[in-house]
Amino acid sequence: MFDHLSVGVRDLEAARRFYGAFFAPLGHALSSEQVGELAFGPEGKTSLFFLYPVDGSQIAGLGTHIAFTADSRAAVDAAFAAAVAEGAVVVRQAGEHPDISPTYYGAVVFDPDGNKLEIVAGTMH
Numbered sequence: 001m002f003d004h005l006s007v008g009v010r011d012l013e014a015a016r017r018f019y020g021a022f023f024a025p026l027g028h029a030l031s032s033e034q035v036g037e038l039a040f041g042p043e044g045k046t047s048l049f050f051l052y053p054v055d056g057s058q059i060a061g062l063g064t065h066i067a068f069t070a071d072s073r074a075a076v077d078a079a080f081a082a083a084v085a086e087g088a089v090v091v092r093q094a095g096e097h098p099d100i101s102p103t104y105y106g107a108v109v110f111d112p113d114g115n116k117l118e119i120v121a122g123t124m125h
Contacts, residue, residue, distance in 0.1 A: 004047065005066060008054035009113045012038060015051050018086040018111055023049075025078030026070055026119070067118035073105050076121045080107040087112050094119070 009015040016038055020030060023040050031047045032039040039047030070076045080094035088109035097104050105122040 004050060006050040006052060007064060007066070007113075007115055009051050009111075009115075010054060011112070012036070012051065012053045014112060018083070018088070019049075019051065021082035021086050022079055022088075022111075022117070025075045025082060026068055027075075064114075065116040065118065067106075067120055070106075070119050070121040073121050076105060076107055076119045079119045080109065083109045083111070083117065088117075091116065092118075 016030065019038075019040055023029065027042055028040050028049070029043050030038060031041040031043075031045070036053055038051045040049045040051075041047040068079075070079060077094050084090060088111060091108035091110060092106070094107035095105065097106065100106075101122070103122045104120070106118055106120040108116060108118045110116055
């Protein structure tokens with residue numbers, strides 16, 4: 001459905017640490033780095049998720065909601081724990097959420113810039 005995603009962040013170095021920790025349990029890593037841009041993707045594959053700096057006058061994260069697929073519940077738990085350790089604000093704890101779907105297992109956090117990130121291992125349908 002999409003080719004790639006780009007998200008603005010206020011502190012590129014802080015975002016490097018946050019997303020490096022967040023993506024590791026999901027099998028993604030920093031895949032390229034250019035001046036003013038970081039890119040993450042599946043190890044050894046094309047970058048799919050780009051981070052770029054925004055200045056204080058730009059609004060980062062306003063209304064952004066991105067859901068990532070995890071291969072297992074353990075990966076959801078690990079990504080959630082890594083995000084929290086790097087300063088994420090918890091929206092929904094990692095776990096089963098039958099109010100969403102009987103098969104849903106996931107978590108939702110805000111990254112340090114207010115981007116809403118969801119990690120899902122289990123369908124919402």
